[in-house]
Amino acid sequence: MxxxxxxxxxxxxxxxxxxxxxxxxxxxxxxxxxxxxxxxAPLVPLYALGVLRREELxxxxxxxxxxxxxxxxxxxxxxxxxxxxxxxxxxxxxxxxxxxxxxxxECSVPRGLPESRVACPWRLAEAHRVREELSAASRVALVGDALMSLALARHLADRGYDCVVVVDEAASGDRDIIEEAARACSGVCLSEEVADARGAELVLCSGLRRxxxxxxxxxxxxxxxxxxxxxxxxxxxxxxxxxxxxxxxxxxxxxxxxxxxxxxxxxxxxxxxxxxxxxxxxxxxxxxAGCLCFELEGGYVVSVGSTAAEARRRGLDAVSVRLRRKVDGGEAVVKVVVDRRSGVVVGVHVVATGEIDLACAAHACLAAHVPLRVENLAACPQPTLLGRPLLREGLLEALRSAWYKSARLGAPR
The missing domain is CATH 3.50.50.60 (FAD/NAD(P)-binding domain)
Incomplete structure (x- = not known):
């Protein structure tokens, strides 16, 4: 063969x-x-921004x-x-x-922006151009998916660029999670005005494709x-x-x-x-379920699957639960999205302080990929550690709250 x-x-x-x-x-x-x-693919934008060398890709x-x-x-x-x-x-x-x-x-360019100033740093063919044009730019706008934009904006801000992330409701992710992540990115501002992107010398587009x-x-x-x-x-x-x-x-x-x-x-x-x-x-x-996981200043973001708005646009009867929980060294905001008709988790989103928790990211991916009903996930026990009391883990708590909310909304009146 x-x-x-x-x-x-x-x-x-x-x-x-x-x-x-x-x-x-x-x-x-x-x-x-x-x-x-x-x-x-996850290394290409860092090459575009000058963080990595070509051979590291x-x-x-x-x-x-x-x-x-x-x-x-x-x-x-x-x-x-x-x-x-x-x-x-x-x-x-x-x-x-x-x-x-x-x-x-292939990348799509948002309406109202000149194609000559818009580039996609996530594609290698355009990353070379971005790397060259950044050397002559001082103000950079980031459009498309806001979380993907924030993942890049923190690197640009660290290198002294004036950055604005344009939040378009139709193209961006969950607004709660976006604002939580933006708070941990100093030197980066959010805007809802496309005009702010038109005034930038270079516009970086993320998450819009055809x-x-x-x-x-x-x-x-x-x-x-x-x-x-x-x-x-x-x-x-x-x-x-x-x-x-x-x-x-x-x-x-x-x-x-x-x-x-x-x-x-x-x-x-x-x-x-x-x-x-x-x-x-x-x-x-x-x-x-697509997954975006990146580090912030003293924290990290894990976003797997759909936001509630995206799920509703796809015709799902989506409900979401948002919890804030204390974790080692700080706190975490966890949001779980469930399709009420099927009872299946379609999205998990986390913004937390501290070092990146790969176990949390793996748990989020598992919950969003495996088509288990939310009650099956909610009934899973978490491990018990010798010498430590039970501290309820934020994602499990959010899954249990999402189960209760979807069950309560679906109960006969």
């Missing part, structure tokens, strides 16, 4: 690694562009892909013919059985931002699967964060490889 993987970033590499792990005999060919393969060396994974890497001189299931590499025609698409999504043109060229049916796929990663075209930021699942929450959620991409690549090589196993992704 021969599987071709087409795309940019780390997702094609992850797909190749899972294909090799599930089969020692499958032939794998990666098609990409020079310098566009293997970079990690690649966690897995291309030599590892070629020598250990034993995948053929082609970055030029190829032509893909999907109808005939043939890829021509330097004139030689090679047949393939499956195509896995992992192309990067389906890549490459998907239309392949004849794949697209949705709001990517190729429509089922739980196995299969698209509308036979033998074509999609993973990474260009894959749009029937049940997807926290859409702006999906392109940078490499944990999601890794799971998608496992499922896609299993769908191609071991379909009898029936491995599926029941749902996908």
């Amino acid at each position: 021969h599987v071709v993987v087409l795309g940019e970033g780390l997702a094609p590499v992850l797909a190749a690694m899972w294909l090799r792990k599930l089969s020692s005999t499958v032939d794998v060919t990666l098609l990409s562009e020079e310098g566009a393969l293997g970079h990690s 690649y966690p897995i060396p291309q030599s590892y892909v070629s020598d250990v994974v034993r995948a053929k890497v082609v970055t030029s001189g190829y032509e893909l013919n999907l109808r005939e299931r043939v890829v021509r590499i330097e004139g030689e025609a090679v047949r393939f059985d499956y195509l896995i698409v992992a192309v990067e999504p 389906a890549p043109m490459r998907l239309s060229e392949l004849g794949v049916r697209t949705g709001r931002f990517g190729a429509l796929v089922d739980g196995r990663g299969v698209t509308s075209v036979e033998g074509v699967l999609a993973v990474g930021g260009c894959a749009e699942h029937v049940e997807s929450y926290g859409d702006p964060y999906i392109p940078v959620s490499e944990g999601v991409h890794d799971a998608e690549c496992l499922v896609a490889a299993a769908s191609v090589l071991r379909p009898e196993l029936g491995l599926r992704l029941p749902r996908v």
Whole structure:
């Protein structure tokens, strides 16, 4: 069997690694562009802002892909013919059985802003431009998803830039969480006026995207931002699967964060490889929740899945619970979003002081990804530590409050 993987970033590499792990005999060919393969999406904006060097973007060396994974890497001189299931590499025609698409999504520019001054620092192709133009700028506006903007604004403020984050209700995340996070970002101001962005020398856009043109060229049916796929990663075209930021699942929450959620991409690549090589196993992704996790000055933010407003726009009967709890060294604000009809958690959002709590982030991802009803999650006990009394953990408390609120609202009068 021969599987071709087409795309940019780390997702094609992850797909190749899972294909090799599930089969020692499958032939794998990666098609990409020079310098566009293997970079990690969460690192790209830090390169754009001058925090990281170019060579720090690649966690897995291309030599590892070629020598250990034993995948053929082609970055030029190829032509893909999907109808005939043939890829021509330097004139030689090679047949393939499956195509896995992992192309990067394209960015959308908000209305009313000049395209010449707007760039997306989350895409490597535009990150180079951002890095160059920042050297001549002093005032920077950030538009689109406000939490993604705040994740970048704190770095810009630390480097002396005058930053404004424009909060657009239709594009931004949860207002409560945004304001809590903004309080921990000194030197950054929030604005609801698009005019504040027009006066900036450079506008950085985050979280606004559209389906890549490459998907239309392949004849794949697209949705709001990517190729429509089922739980196995299969698209509308036979033998074509999609993973990474260009894959749009029937049940997807926290859409702006999906392109940078490499944990999601890794799971998608496992499922896609299993769908191609071991379909009898029936491995599926029941749902996908984008995740954004970043550090603040003395704190951190974890946002997984949908906000209440986003969930309602998707037609869900969403209810939310917001709690403030004392934690070691400070406090945490936790917000849980539940679909009252299904009783399933669709979003978890945390702003906390102290060092980043990876256990909390993992718990939030689990709660938002696994389609357990909120009462099942609320009934889970938390671990007991020897020598310490029970201190109720904030996320578990929020889940229990969300269960009570959804149950009370759904009770007959």
